[in-house]
Amino acid sequence: MDNVYTSVPPNPSPFDLQLSLLWVSSPCVTVKVSPGGVGIAATQLCKTVKDVTVFGTASASKHEVISQGGVTHTIDYRTRDYMDEIRKISPKGVDIVLDPLGGSDTNKAFNLLKPMGKLITYGAANVLTGPKKNLFAVAKSWYNHFSVNVQSLMNSNKAVCGFHLGYLDSEFELIAQVANKVLELYNQGKIKPRVDTTWHFEQVGDAMRRMQERNNIGKVILLPEPKKEEEKKEEPKKEEEKKDKKEDKKEDKKEDKKEDKKKEESKKEEN
Numbered sequence: 409m410d411n412v413y414t415s416v417p418p419n420p421s422p423f424d425l426q427l428s429l430l431w432v433s434s435p436c437v438t439v440k441v442s443p444g445g446v447g448i449a450a451t452q453l454c455k456t457v458k459d460v461t462v463f464g465t466a467s468a469s470k471h472e473v474i475s476q477g478g479v480t481h482t483i484d485y486r487t488r489d490y491m492d493e494i495r496k497i498s499p500k501g502v503d504i505v506l507d508p509l510g511g512s513d514t515n516k517a518f519n520l521l522k523p524m525g526k527l528i529t530y531g532a533a534n535v536l537t538g539p540k541k542n543l544f545a546v547a548k549s550w551y552n553h554f555s556v557n558v559q560s561l562m563n564s565n566k567a568v569c570g571f572h573l574g575y576l577d578s579e580f581e582l583i584a585q586v587a588n589k590v591l592e593l594y595n596q597g598k599i600k601p602r603v604d605t606t607w608h609f610e611q612v613g614d615a616m617r618r619m620q621e622r623n624n625i626g627k628v629i630l631l632p633e634p635k636k637e638e639e640k641k642e643e644p645k646k647e648e649e650k651k652d653k654k655e656d657k658k659e660d661k662k663e664d665k666k667e668d669k670k671k672e673e674s675k676k677e678e679n
């Protein structure tokens with residue numbers, strides 16, 4: 409395989425060192441919220457490492473896409489306990505967990521690690537349950553937040569670390585090195601960002617709604633330029649077509665129901 413990392417390159421960059429976390433034999437990684445923009449990118453980076461096994465959580469309708477993107481074992485977190493599902497396949501747990509959920513899920517992530525495993529926490533998605541602020545979800549997440557003492561880290565042979573790109577904004581050199589490495593992988597065809605949809609700035613509300621309703625698979629992109637006049641003219645036509653399709657479906661359903669009723673009645677008559 410020429411598209412995988414098998415050894416540490418000379419003069420490794422910080423990015424190489426992060427990937428070197430995966431240079432253990434047959435590493436297992438759990439990527440939570442794997443159909444998101446970040447989850448898809450993380451999966452692609454994991455796949456640059458030899459013999460990696462990736463577990464990904466997502467709602468069932470997105471499993472096919474994330475499997476094609478490199479997730480080895482897909483888990484429907486809405487209907488199953490992902491801890492149980494992972495332990496069925498990998499009883500000892502996993503080497504790395506990427507956790508953007510926070511709250512009780514971070515405790516679960518820590519418990520899922522094998523000795524010498526590493527938990528990387530980079531979000532608190534559990535506090536976002538819909539378009540409006542949910543104070544109950546914030547309180548629940550805070551109450552269940554993960555805390556650990558250093559002694560127990562040593563005794564369990566586990567590591568915990570955090571990542572927040574927003575707070576690395578003054579680290580120009582580091583970011584440039586990582587961006588160059590990512591571009592190199594892109595130019596070599598080893599990674600490819602998955603764009604879900606693109607929106608103009610004036611459509612920011614629709615773009616946000618798409619994410620909040622969890623309909624996106626991959627990145628939702630905002631375009632800085634305003635929408636072209638021709639596109640604006642096309643829009644009402646598209647809306648009308650959508651309405652027509654909906655009406656047609658409703659009519660079809662009504663017809664189906666009528667047919668079913670007729671069939672039932674004729675069965676009754678026969679009996």
Ligand SMILES: NC(=O)c1ccc[n+]([C@@H]2O[C@H](COP(=O)([O-])OP(=O)(O)OC[C@H]3O[C@@H](n4cnc5c(N)ncnc54)[C@H](OP(=O)(O)O)[C@@H]3O)[C@@H](O)[C@H]2O)c1
Nearest residue numbers: 441444445446447465466467508530531533571572573622
């Ligand atoms: N620290 C940083 O530097 C940094 C940078 C960027 C993003 N983030 C964080 O990373 C997280 C993911 O970002 P993103 O852009 O990939 O998000 P996104 O595009 O909105 O995707 C999240 C998707 O993950 C799925 N998911 C799977 N399990 C979930 C669960 N238990 N709870 C909620 N959603 C779940 C959801 O789809 P289904 O429910 O349909 O499966 C959802 O559509 C966010 O929390 C974000 O704040 C952190």
